[in-house]
Structures are given as structure tokens and as C-alpha cells.
Amino acid sequence: MDFYQGKVLRLDLSTGTSTVEPLNMEWAERYIGGKGLLLRYMWEEIPPGLDPWSEDNPVFLVTGPFAGTNVSTSSRLIVGCKSPVTGVLNDSYVGGSFAPELKFAGYDLVIIKGRAPEPTVVTIKDDVVSFLPAQPKYWGMKTSAIEQALRDDFDENAKVLSIGPAGEQKIPWACVSTDQYHKAGRGGHGALLGDKNLKAVAVRGTGSVTVGDAKAFLADLWRMHDEYVLTDDNYWVHEEGTPVLVDLVNGAGAFPTRNWSEGEFEDAGNINSESFQKIRIKKRACYQCAIACRNVHSVELDGKTVMGEGPEYETIALCGANCGIGDIAALVKFNELCDEWGMDTISSGSVLGLAMDLTEKGIKDFGVRFGEVEGYLAAPELMATRTGIGDELALGSKHLAEKYGVPELAMEVKNLELPGYDPRGTFGMSLSYSTSDRGGCHMRSYPVGDEIITGDEPADTMEGKAAYNINGQNFSSMKYLGIWCDFWAIDLNQMSQLFKHVWKRDVTEEELALAGERVWNLGRLFNLREGMTAADDYLPELLLTKPHKRGPSAGRLIGKETFAEKTQEYYALRGWDGNGVPTEDKLAELGVDVRL
Amino acid sequence: MPHVMISRKKCTGCHMCELACSAYHEGAYRPSVARLYSECNPTTTEIKGHTCLQTGCAKCQQVCPNDAIVTKRITVKPKGFFESKEKVGESVEGFVLVVDEEKCTNCGECYEVCPTGVIHEHPDREVAFKCDLCDGEPQCIAFCQNKYVYAVDLKVDKKDKTLVVAAGEAGA
Numbered sequence: 001m002d003f004y005q006g007k008v009l010r011l012d013l014s015t016g017t018s019t020v021e022p023l024n025m026e027w028a029e030r031y032i033g034g035k036g037l038l039l040r041y042m043w044e045e046i047p048p049g050l051d052p053w054s055e056d057n058p059v060f061l062v063t064g065p066f067a068g069t070n071v072s073t074s075s076r077l078i079v080g081c082k083s084p085v086t087g088v089l090n091d092s093y094v095g096g097s098f099a100p101e102l103k104f105a106g107y108d109l110v111i112i113k114g115r116a117p118e119p120t121v122v123t124i125k126d127d128v129v130s131f132l133p134a135q136p137k138y139w140g141m142k143t144s145a146i147e148q149a150l151r152d153d154f155d156e157n158a159k160v161l162s163i164g165p166a167g168e169q170k171i172p173w174a175c176v177s178t179d180q181y182h183k184a185g186r187g188g189h190g191a192l193l194g195d196k197n198l199k200a201v202a203v204r205g206t207g208s209v210t211v212g213d214a215k216a217f218l219a220d221l222w223r224m225h226d227e228y229v230l231t232d233d234n235y236w237v238h239e240e241g242t243p244v245l246v247d248l249v250n251g252a253g254a255f256p257t258r259n260w261s262e263g264e265f266e267d268a269g270n271i272n273s274e275s276f277q278k279i280r281i282k283k284r285a286c287y288q289c290a291i292a293c294r295n296v297h298s299v300e301l302d303g304k305t306v307m308g309e310g311p312e313y314e315t316i317a318l319c320g321a322n323c324g325i326g327d328i329a330a331l332v333k334f335n336e337l338c339d340e341w342g343m344d345t346i347s348s349g350s351v352l353g354l355a356m357d358l359t360e361k362g363i364k365d366f367g368v369r370f371g372e373v374e375g376y377l378a379a380p381e382l383m384a385t386r387t388g389i390g391d392e393l394a395l396g397s398k399h400l401a402e403k404y405g406v407p408e409l410a411m412e413v414k415n416l417e418l419p420g421y422d423p424r425g426t427f428g429m430s431l432s433y434s435t436s437d438r439g440g441c442h443m444r445s446y447p448v449g450d451e452i453i454t455g456d457e458p459a460d461t462m463e464g465k466a467a468y469n470i471n472g473q474n475f476s477s478m479k480y481l482g483i484w485c486d487f488w489a490i491d492l493n494q495m496s497q498l499f500k501h502v503w504k505r506d507v508t509e510e511e512l513a514l515a516g517e518r519v520w521n522l523g524r525l526f527n528l529r530e531g532m533t534a535a536d537d538y539l540p541e542l543l544l545t546k547p548h549k550r551g552p553s554a555g556r557l558i559g560k561e562t563f564a565e566k567t568q569e570y571y572a573l574r575g576w577d578g579n580g581v582p583t584e585d586k587l588a589e590l591g592v593d594v595r596l
Numbered sequence: 597m598p599h600v601m602i603s604r605k606k607c608t609g610c611h612m613c614e615l616a617c618s619a620y621h622e623g624a625y626r627p628s629v630a631r632l633y634s635e636c637n638p639t640t641t642e643i644k645g646h647t648c649l650q651t652g653c654a655k656c657q658q659v660c661p662n663d664a665i666v667t668k669r670i671t672v673k674p675k676g677f678f679e680s681k682e683k684v685g686e687s688v689e690g691f692v693l694v695v696d697e698e699k700c701t702n703c704g705e706c707y708e709v710c711p712t713g714v715i716h717e718h719p720d721r722e723v724a725f726k727c728d729l730c731d732g733e734p735q736c737i738a739f740c741q742n743k744y745v746y747a748v749d750l751k752v753d754k755k756d757k758t759l760v761v762a763a764g765e766a767g768a
Contacts, residue, residue: 285610
């Protein structure tokens with residue numbers, strides 16, 4: 001079938017063998033691609049209640065139907081698993097060029113199971129799959145080194161997915177890297193791959209992705225890019241990129257500062273978009289993206305040049321303001337260190353901010369303080385290698401705060417650290433975090449978009465926010481079937497125009513909306529099956545009960561009662577019962593083909 | 597004579613040009629068989645464009661023992677905007693080097709001499725393949741669509757080193 005390769009590659013690390021099987025096209029029709037196919041395969045492949053650290057817990061690499069074509073922004077790959085951090089589903093998205101290359105090699109999906117007896121690297125050149133020893137050369141390498149080594153040793157055009165030393169040490173927020181600066185950041189996939197003794201997967205594909213009438217497709221795509229993607233409304237993404245959010249979020253009093261103790265950072269002006277533009281040396285793009293949002297920066301730090309892509313907004317928030325860091329050079333360096341050691345920056349900044357808070361409060365001296373650069377820049381290596389303070393920090397925010405008797409200081413949901421929006425300055429984000437299917441995440445629904453960016457929704461009320469988050473979650477689920485990046489502000493009508501090429505028939509907006517909701521409900525069922533309950537749809541209590549004393553969001557509070565009411569409203573509007581369990585009627589209406 | 601160039605300073609490494617090139621010529625997306633490419637190092641973010649300089653280079657034609665690289669008249673009228681549009685105009689008349697697949701024996705002489713590495717053996721047919729400017733509407737230029745980038749450009753130079761002219765052509 002056009003757009004799909006129709007093949008799944010299975011890697012069994014325990015035996016060092018691979019097999020190829022047909023893609024389940026019935027599931028591909030019902031769940032389309034990306035997140036939908038991931039969840040349907042997870043449902044089938046993961047025995048209910050499986051220990052995430054079991055060698056039977058698979059890691060999935062999932063593409064979308066448009067990877068490997070000119071469809072802008074849809075080169076994204078999902079790294080998916082039952083997370084060893086949250087115990088629930090985790091779909092982590094990464095740009096770069098790995099997903100298209102995997103399609104050109106002939107696969108829609110890779111399922112990685114087992115545990116290699118020794119550290120291993122897997123290479124895939126079209127239909128030739130090899131398992132190679134990662135020692136002595138590759139194990140221990142940082143991310144830029146392993147990528148270059150595999151381009152040198154295997155294929156100069158290889159695209160490499162790897163873990164850094166943090167993954168080898170099974171740090172809970174170890175990420176999966178590709179094209180050096182691109183990270184499937186959240187949920188501990190890097191730790192799981194480290195546990196499986198898999199250092200890297202390198203792929204080279206020389207085959208094709210068919211689309212039917214290619215010339216007609218090209219003409220239609222050119223028009224769509226012209227009309228929908230490269231528009232004056234959307235060019236901010238290229239001109240500024242995510243740092244544009246700093247002034248907006250800080251101005252709304254929602255910028256997490258010094259372990260979430262404040263919502264406004266006095267040095268935000270040093271790390272905002274304007275400041276980053278001064279050190280920007282070029283723009284870079286993911287594969288098949290016409291927008292090119294990525295900023296390459298270069299700064300001098302202690303007489304040395306630090307050069308690299310990013311940091312993006314979430315890193316600026318959590319590793320900047322949340323650590324009291326307003327020194328742009330230190331921030332760029334910290335980002336580079338996290339990239340090289342292979343760690344998610346949201347969790348890195350969150351855990352470090354907590355450690356600084358514990359130090360400042362005199363609870364435990366970790367030798368790191370808000371705004372002090374020396375300890376700050378020493379931390380990534382310590383965390384990634386579990387040395388010195390790193391050994392305790394590797395507990396993650398939740399367990400570290402619990403250990404010192406201050407669980408209220410941990411900013412996490414389902415044991416996943418929160419990204420860079422304080423719900424006290426943007427109320428809708430409370431439910432966005434609590435009901436996110438993978439724990440503390442801003443990528444499922446994004447009330448910030450209207451509460452802060454456009455100002456179309458009031459930021460200081462919970463009225464209407466249950467419905468708002470449901471719409472957002474359903475829509476992002478649909479978008480993650482595509483898989484489109486958020487920077488194409490695509491709508492259902494535009495998606496339907498693209499899917500017309502896939503299914504060779506007219507596609508309605510309604511059927512796509514339904515697919516998104518179907519997938520969200522499938523995810524909920526999976527999480528419930530794995531033992532999650534409504535009690536896990538929480539928000540750190542402090543965010544509901546302790547108002548900021550100053551700044552634009554001073555004095556504002558959602559309150560525990562309102563939050564509980566809105567959670568129930570959310571369940572009801574979703575067609576779920578009071579315990580957050582989808583009803584039979586709802587599942588039947590959506591065409592979900594599995595049951596608890 | 598018209599040819600395509602990728603600006604190493606402007607290119608963002610999105611590879612849209614290679615994708616569109618392969619879809620146009622192969623009827624499916626297959627960038628490993630694209631007629632141009634952008635070499636990107638993800639770590640250093642350095643980029644180097646590889647495109648055919650056409651008749652201004654013509655090394656492939658000069659070494660071909662079978663006269664299989666022929667000079668063909670072409671009118672190039674790119675879709676969309678591109679950096680040099682105001683300089684070169686809406687359309688350019690000129691010549692392009694194309695492979696005569698009847699004559700090509702896949703001997704490989706041209707693969708060795710191409711200074712930009714953009715003429716190769718086709719993986720499915722035992723002949724050389726190279727850039728032909730998409731019959732006058734280069735898809736690489738069309739799909740370098742971001743107005744802040746416009747890295748794939750149509751250049752026109754006066755050099756012409758061609759020797760072998762396609763049947764019916766004159767004045768090349």
C-alpha cells in the first residue's frame with residue numbers, strides 16, 4: 001500500500017536475531033500510524049502488568065505514513081515503551097532523519113525485545129540486519145562520538161539512534177538521541193535501551209516510499225506548503241523558534257523559577273528570544289521540513305567556544321529559570337552537556353532545581369545553589385555517571401523529595417517531571433498535566449496556546465478547561481498519527497487533503513477527529529490495564545494550594561476542590577465513569593477494538 | 597548556461613530538494629537516487645551542496661567513450677520564487693546535459709570524473725543517471741520553498757564546454 005512499507009522488523013537482542021513480518025494492515029486502517037499503531041502493538045506485545053524492567057518489555061520505533069515524503073514536518077519518529085519511570089505508556093517523539101531512513105530501508109515499525117548478553121550495536125542496511133559488539137569501542141561514547149563512529153565504520157550516510165552514558169547507567173531520564181541534537185527525551189527510553197545493552201541502532205535505506213501518482217502529489221504538496229505552512233502567520237517558527245515563548249510565559253507569571261517557587265524570573269531578559277538571536281549563527285531543519293525552526297548558537301564560555309543547536313524553550317525554562325540561571329552561555333553549555341551525556345533537559349533541570357532548593361532550605365547540602373554556575377555545569381556529568389551527588393539525583397524528583405521528607409517539593413505527575421508552564425499562571429495546564437497519558441507533559445493539550453499566546457482564553461479560570469483539554473488531546477492524538485510536528489499548525493481539513501492521497505478516497509474531518517479520540521481512549525485503556533487509577537491523575541498539591549506572592553500571577557489559585565470537580569467534569573465529558581474508566585458505550589462508539 | 601546550486605550558507609539541511617527530485621524522476625520517494633544532494637554533518641552542522649554544473653563543466657561528456665551524454669536545448673522556468681529570480685528572470689533558455697540511455701553502457705568513466713559526485717549508476721537500470729533540470733521545472737528549486745531560506749538557486753553562467761550535441765540541436 002502506498003505510503004506504508006507494510007513491514008515490521010523485530011530485533012531479538014537476547015538471541016541476536018531479526019525477523020520481518022507484515023504490518024498488521026487491519027490495525028493500520030483503524031489506528032492509521034504513529035501513536036495509534038504504537039498503542040495497538042503495545043496492547044498486543046506487552047503482557048498485562050509486565051515489569052517495565054523485564055527484558056520482555058519492548059521498545060518500539062514507529063514511523064508515520066508521511067515519513068520519507070515531502071510532507072513538511074512529518075519526519076518524526078516515535079520511540080515508545082511501557083515506561084520504567086511512570087509504569088504507563090510512553091510515546092516520545094523525535095525529529096531528525098531516522099524515521100525517513102527507516103522507511104527507505106523498508107520498515108514502518110521496529111520492535112526491540114530481549115536483552116543482549118553484551119553491549120551491542122545494531123546496523124540495518126535495507127534488508128541486512130547485523131548485531132555487533134559495542135565493546136570495546138562504542139560503549140561509553142557520548143552521543144556525537146557514537147554517531148560519527150557509526151558513520152565512519154558502517155555507512156557514511158547512516159542515521160543513528162543512540163543512548164549516551166546516561167542511558168548506559170539507566171538514569172531515569174536518559175533519552176534517545178539522533179542527529180546529535182534531536183532527542184526522544186521523555187520517559188526513560190534511554191534507560192530501557194541501556195538495560196537492554198543496546199547502545200545504538202544505525203540505519204541506511206536505499207529503497208523507495210511510494211505515493212501513487214508522484215507528480216500529482218508533488219503539485220498538491222507544493223500548494224499546501226504555500227497555503228498552509230509557509231505563511232506569514234507561521235513564519236515566527238523560523239524567525240524565532242521556541243525561545244519566543246520566554247517573554248510570553250514569563251510575562252504571564254507561568255515561568256517556573258527556582259524550583260517553582262516563583263512564576264516570574266528577573267533575568268528572563270538575558271535568556272529570551274532576543275538574546276538567543278544575538279548568538280544565533282544559523283538555522284537548521286529536521287529532514288523533510290520546510291520551516292527550519294532549529295537555532296544553532298555559538299557562545300564563548302571561559303575562553304572556549306560552545307556551539308550547538310538549542311536550547312529550546314523547555315530547556316530554557318527548566319535548566320535556566322528553574323535553576324536560577326540567567327547566564328546564557330552557561331545555559332547553552334548545560335544544554336550541550338545534557339545532549340552529549342544523553343539526558344532529557346526537562347527532567348535534568350527539574351531534578352537539579354530541586355537539589356538546589358533542598359540545599360538552599362538547609363535540608364540537604366548538594367553543593368549546588370540557585371544561580372551558581374560552577375556546580376550547575378558540573379552536575380550533568382555527575383548525574384549521567386551516578387557519581388558524587390549524581391547518585392542521589394538519579395532517584396528523580398519524586399523519590400529524591402520523598403527521601404528527604406518533602407514530597408511537596410517534587411514537581412511531577414506520574415513520576416514524570418513537569419515542563420515549563422506553571423499552572424498558577426495558566427490554569428488550563430493543571431488538567432493538561434494531570435490527565436496527560438504519559439505523565440507530566442505539555443504535548444498532549446496546550447492551553448498555553450490560548451491562555452498566554454493568543455489570549456483568546458482567560459488564564460485564571462477553570463471554566464471550560466476540561467473540554468478544552470479534551471479537544472486538545474484528541475487533536476494531538478490525531479496529529480501524532482501523521483506524524484506532524486506542532487510547528488505545522490495543521491487542521492483536520494488539511495489532514496484530510498493529505499489522507500486523500502493515502503486512502504485514494506475522500507476523507508472527512510469527522511473520521512479523523514474520531515480516530516484521534518479512539519487512540520486517546522486506547523491509551524487510557526492501556527494505562528488502566530497496567531495498574532494506573534484515577535488517583536494517578538493528580539497535580540502537585542503545592543500548585544493548587546500555594547499562590548505566588550509576586551509577579552503577574554500573584555495570588556491566583558485553582559484550589560483542590562475546583563481541581564477535583566474539573567477532573568470529574570473531564571471524565572464525564574470524555575464518556576468515562578467517575579473512576580476515569582472509558583464506558584462500553586464510548587468504546588463502541590469510537591470503534592476501539594480491545595477491552596479491559 | 598542554466599544549472600542548480602545549493603548555497604552552503606543558506607541550506608538548512610531539510611533535504612526537501614532530494615525528496616522532490618527523486619519523486620519526480622523515479623515516480624516514488626527515493627533520495628538515494630536523487631540527482632543532487634546536500635551533505636550535512638549533524639554534529640558540526642556543516643553543509644555542502646552537490647549539484648550538476650551542466651554545460652559549464654561537462655567533464656562527464658568529455659570522458660564518455662560512447663557520446664551518451666548529450667547536450668539538449670531547454671527552457672528553464674522554475675516554479676515559485678528563488679534567490680536569483682530577479683537577476684535571471686522568469687525563464688532561461690539554454691542547454692542541459694542528459695544521458696542518452698540507448699548509448700550509455702554504464703562503463704563508469706563519468707562516475708570517476710564528476711567533480712561534484714552527482715552522476716551515478718542507476719540501481720535498477722544499468723545506465724548512468726543525472727540531473728536534467730526536470731524538463732525545465734526543477735523540483736529542487738520549487739521545494740526550497742521557505743522565503744527566508746531559498747538555498748537552492750538557478751544560476752546561469754557563460755561557460756560552455758560541451759562537445760556532443762543531441763540530434764537536431766545546433767549552436768550549443
